[in-house]
Amino acid sequence: MRDKPDRLKVYEFLYNRLPFSESEVIEYEAMQRMEKLEARFEQYLMKIKTSNMFIHWHAEILVDKRMEIVNVLIVTDYCYYLFVLHDLEGEYYINPFNILCNMSHEAVLDLNRSRQLFDMFREQLIDEGKYQRPIILKYVMMNKAFRMKGKRSDLFLEEQNLPYYLKAIEHSAVIRKKNHHPAST
Amino acid sequence: MMLKARVPLPIVTRNIRRGIKCRRCHAFDWQAIGGSIGKCGRCGQVESVQRIAADYFTRLDLLYPGDIYKRRDIMDHLKLAVSEYTLQKIIHANFRRLEHRKRIYFFSP
Numbered sequence: 001m002r003d004k005p006d007r008l009k010v011y012e013f014l015y016n017r018l019p020f021s022e023s024e025v026i027e028y029e030a031m032q033r034m035e036k037l038e039a040r041f042e043q044y045l046m047k048i049k050t051s052n053m054f055i056h057w058h059a060e061i062l063v064d065k066r067m068e069i070v071n072v073l074i075v076t077d078y079c080y081y082l083f084v085l086h087d088l089e090g091e092y093y094i095n096p097f098n099i100l101c102n103m104s105h106e107a108v109l110d111l112n113r114s115r116q117l118f119d120m121f122r123e124q125l126i127d128e129g130k131y132q133r134p135i136i137l138k139y140v141m142m143n144k145a146f147r148m149k150g151k152r153s154d155l156f157l158e159e160q161n162l163p164y165y166l167k168a169i170e171h172s173a174v175i176r177k178k179n180h181h182p183a184s185t
Numbered sequence: 186m187m188l189k190a191r192v193p194l195p196i197v198t199r200n201i202r203r204g205i206k207c208r209r210c211h212a213f214d215w216q217a218i219g220g221s222i223g224k225c226g227r228c229g230q231v232e233s234v235q236r237i238a239a240d241y242f243t244r245l246d247l248l249y250p251g252d253i254y255k256r257r258d259i260m261d262h263l264k265l266a267v268s269e270y271t272l273q274k275i276i277h278a279n280f281r282r283l284e285h286r287k288r289i290y291f292f293s294p
C-alpha cells in the first residue's frame with residue numbers, strides 16, 4: 001500500500017493554518033500534482049501481480065544540487081526499474097543538446113539529467129556476487145495529450161503503453177524466478 | 186539512505202492555527218455529531234472522530250516530534266465539543282502518560 005510522502009502530509013496539515021511563502025505554494029502544488037500521478041500509476045500497478053516485486057514510492061534524490069524525484073522504483077529478481085512521472089501535455093521535440101522543448105522552443109526537461117540520475121542509482125544499487133541487475137529508467141508521460149515530434153527517445157514511455165510494460169515486468173519477474181537469484185534491496 | 190523522502194518542513198513559527206479542519210475542503214467548520222462521527226459544516230464530508238483526531242496528532246507529531254501535551258492542550262488542539270468518554274478514548278488511543286504523571290502526555294499511538 002502506498003503512503004503519501006510525509007512532507008505532503010505536513011503541507012496539507014498546515015494549509016490554512018499559517019501563511020505559505022510563494023516557494024512553499026509552488027512546492028505544495030507540485031507535490032499535489034505528483035501525488036495524483038502516483039495514485040494513477042498505482043491504479044495500473046494494481047492490475048498486475050506484484051508479489052515478486054519490491055516497490056518503493058517517491059524517492060527524492062539530490063542530483064547536482066537539485067532535487068529529482070523517482071516516483072516509483074520497482075525491483076525484481078532481475079532488474080531495477082525507475083519511473084519518473086510527468087504530466088506534460090501538447091507537442092514537444094528533443095533539441096540537439098538533448099533537451100525536451102515545447103513548440104515555443106522553451107526548455108522543459110533536460111534529458112541529460114536522466115543520465116546523472118541513472119549513474120547515481122547505479123553507484124548505489126550494487127548487487128553482491130557476480131550478477132549485477134540492470135537498471136532501467138523511464139519517463140512515463142501520464143498525459144494522453146503528450147506528443148513527440150521528430151526524434152523519439154527510448155527514455156519515454158507513454159501512458160497507453162504502461163499496462164503492457166508493467167505486464168511484461170510482471171511476466172519476467174515470475175518466469176525467471178525458476179533459476180533463482182535472491183532479491184536484495 | 187538515499188531512498189528516504191525528505192524530512193518534513195522546518196516550521197520556525199509555532200503559530201499555527203489549531204483545531205480540526207476538513208480533509209477535503211480545509212475549512213475549520215468541523216463538528217462532532219454524536220460520539221463517533223463528525224461532519225464538515227461547509228462541504229458535508231463525514232468522518233470518524235477517532236480517525237480525524239489520530240490524523241491530526243500524527244501530523245502534529247511530524248512537525249513537533251517529542252512534544253508533551255497537557256490534557257488542556259489536547260482539548261485546545263481539537264477544539265471540538267466532545268464528551269468526556271470520547272476525549273478519554275482519543276487520549277487513550279494516541280497518547281501515553283509521561284512518567285506516570287497525571288494529565289501530562291506524549292504522543293504514542
Ligand SMILES: [Zn+2]
Nearest residue numbers: 207210225228
Ligand atoms: Zn469540508
